[in-house]
Amino acid sequence: MQKVLIANRGEIAVRIARACAEAGYRSVAVYADEDVDAMHVRHADEAVALGGSTAAETYLDADSLLAAARATGADAVHPGYGFLSESAAFARAVEGAGLTWIGPTPESIDALGDKVTARSIARRVGAPLVPGSDGPLADAGEAVAFAREHGLPIVIKAAFGGGGRGLRVARSIDEVADAFETAAREAAAAFGRAECFVERYLERPRHIEAQVLGDGRGGVVVVGDRDCSLQRRGQKLVEEAPAPRLERAQRERIHEAARAICAAVDYRGAGTVEFLLGADGTASFLEVNTRLQVEHPVTEAVTGVDLVREQLRIAEGLGPSIAATPEPLGHAIELRINAEDPGRGFLPSPGRIASLRVPGGPGVHWDAGVEAGDAVEAAFDSLVAKLVVHAQDRDAALVRLRRALGELEVRGVATIAPLAEALLDEPAFSTEGLAVSTQWIEDELMPRLEPQLRAAIAPPGGLTRVPIEVDGRRVVLGLPDALLAVAARAEPASSRAEQPEADGAVRAPVPGTLARWLVADGERVEAGREVAVLDAMKLETRVAADRAGALERLVAEGAVVALDDPIARISE
The missing domain is CATH 3.30.470.20 (ATP-grasp fold, B domain)
Structure with missing residues (x-):
């Protein structure tokens, strides 16, 4: 192997690029349109555009990835994790093209x-x-039949993926069908395949x-x-x-x-x-x-x-x-730094990293996919970095983790760092030797967490370097901020400004894509009823009505919405 194409993005792509540099291989990054100036692009020896803005158009597009390998002369492909890393079809395509599949x-x-x-x-x-289905289920009805035969609770899982996506637990018969449909949609969005199977769930x-x-x-x-x-x-x-x-x-x-x-x-x-x-x-x-x-x-x-x-x-x-x-x-602990707000039910928090102070010192390791000034994109995973501490035993590692969290500062997006700080004060995590379970955070800790403030983005100053694409290759131009300010004043008003403000607006709690309406246009709803599903950072977020009345849809399924955009209006 001489040159490795990294068929991924974010933190893991940076990690692989660094490993390639140490091992003597050249690395090739690929990128979606919104990743043109991403950290993984800057760390690789070369970078190639995939020509698209969604996962399906880019990091899940095997033909585009192989074309990038041919264009750069890469002779090996490392898939990282997620996307096509567990696709046998992609592995065969890579080997069929005469490349080494890592x-x-x-x-x-x-x-x-x-x-x-x-x-x-x-x-x-x-x-x-534990008992489970013999193969992928044909439909939600088969999931219901399994639950009736083997009992509840059950867990529905994507057959061709992992990482918690395409996974739903149902504890009552009434929840099974919806859990199956949700798991299938998430699996299709994250892995390109919607097949799911079911098994008994251990509480x-x-x-x-x-x-x-x-x-x-x-x-x-x-x-x-x-x-x-x-x-x-x-x-x-x-x-x-x-x-x-x-x-x-x-x-x-x-x-x-x-x-x-x-x-x-x-x-x-x-x-x-x-x-x-x-x-x-x-x-x-x-x-x-x-x-x-x-x-x-x-x-x-x-x-x-x-x-x-x-x-x-x-x-x-x-x-x-x-x-x-x-x-x-010794003992090591890793905290995933996700751009999510635990106090708001782990709502995704995409945006721009206004400032970032990274912890350091003995036994502290930081793996990141962003730096200060980088954007956390709504179209992709919420993981922005991983904080890893290592010490002589678990108690010492917990002390080191507390110190490292005290040094960490992220402005511009919400993160789960406050969750970790709260964890360190929980006896079930810190003093009882990890007396927790896979549902413990949601059942025990999350109800006690406070929402984070939505931080304002720091204004730029001096010279702004703007990445552009020329014939599929990345080029960076340095532009004076004064010029950018003039351009910004010349921009047309946003679609949000054109939306009439009125009482009864149902607003998007996260930026993303409106995947599905759960109620008909004009239908009467009660307060608390779920009315829409947003797809944000590969996870579904459900939007509930905050009052009773007749619902008027303001956006269509498939539309991209920003944080707090009105998606519907409820009137008496």
Whole structure:
């Protein structure tokens, strides 16, 4: 390999570009229109436009990605996580084009990336399992039938994805059909495929995972384990390594099951085998993520194994650099810095980073996809950075995390940093050895969180560098701010200004796309009824009426709306 095309964006694309630089490879970034001046573009050796503004038009468009590889002479593709990282079809297309795929074989992705097939493999090697559907469900009716046969609660999951998207829990029969439809829409938006399956849901479980490296010839080594129980909407927010409060027998069984599942398909590269751990200590296989995980830095911190470099090494045919599970050194905790407001139900908070003060010092690591002045785009994931701390034990790591959070300052967008500060004061997290579950944040902590102020964006000063695109290549021009100010005064009034202000407006709580109306135009609604669904940062946000009356739609399905834009009006 000489040149690696990074088929991704944001924090992970920056991470891969840095690993390529250290390993002696040139890197190629790709970008959507709104990412023309993104941090991952600035860190790569080259950058190519994908020509579009949505995930489907860009980072999920295999043809555009392969065209970018051809145009730059890249001979390898690293998919990162999310987007097409778990697409066997894309892996085959990459290899069919004569390029090196830095990931598992397409056959392994087919076998393990399909959660239904993965369950069958897990059953064959003896991993514990809860009841689940034998294949993807045809419709919501089949989900209802499963719930009636096997009981509630159930969890509906995207068959070809992960990261909490396309995942919904139903605790009553009345919730099942809507949960299925929501999971399918999120799966289609995030992964390009809407198939979902269903299984019994374990209440109040912990989420444990094992990091593996495979040589592609049946040799698999477990690098370590992590706890990822602190989640919202099924997506992880805080991760730790090694997993606290695991008995030796539990750890050994999880490691052995992970190794056996991956060895059964001659797994190649980095992957993660995930389990749920019930309150009674029973582990149940969950899924395999056939890619790098967001939380991989905590395992790197306690083992000294650079997992991205291992991916590059294995892609070259050299195999993993370790032959056995390293003894973990100390304890590491990762906090995902998402642009969301926990006090408003984790509403996405896209916008521009007006200022950013990054924590540092011993044992503190910062992986970011943005810098001060960069935009957090509404069309993509809310993750902007990861704060990782490492210390000699968990208590010391918690002290270090508190200190690092005290140094962190982000202005311009809301983040989940206040959630982490609140967590440190919770005995269930800090002093009771992680006595939490995957629903603990939403059930216990979130109701006590306060909304964050909407910060104003700092005005620019001096010279503004403006990225433009010429024949698909990125060029940066330096423009005086005075010139930009003149242009701004010449712009027409915004569509928001043209909207008549009136009592009864239903406003968008987040910027995004109006995915679906839940009520008809002119229909009478009651206060609190959900009337619309917004798609923002790959997640659905439901909008409720704040009063009773007749609803008049102001925007059509598929329209892009800004924060606080009126989307409907309710009148008596």
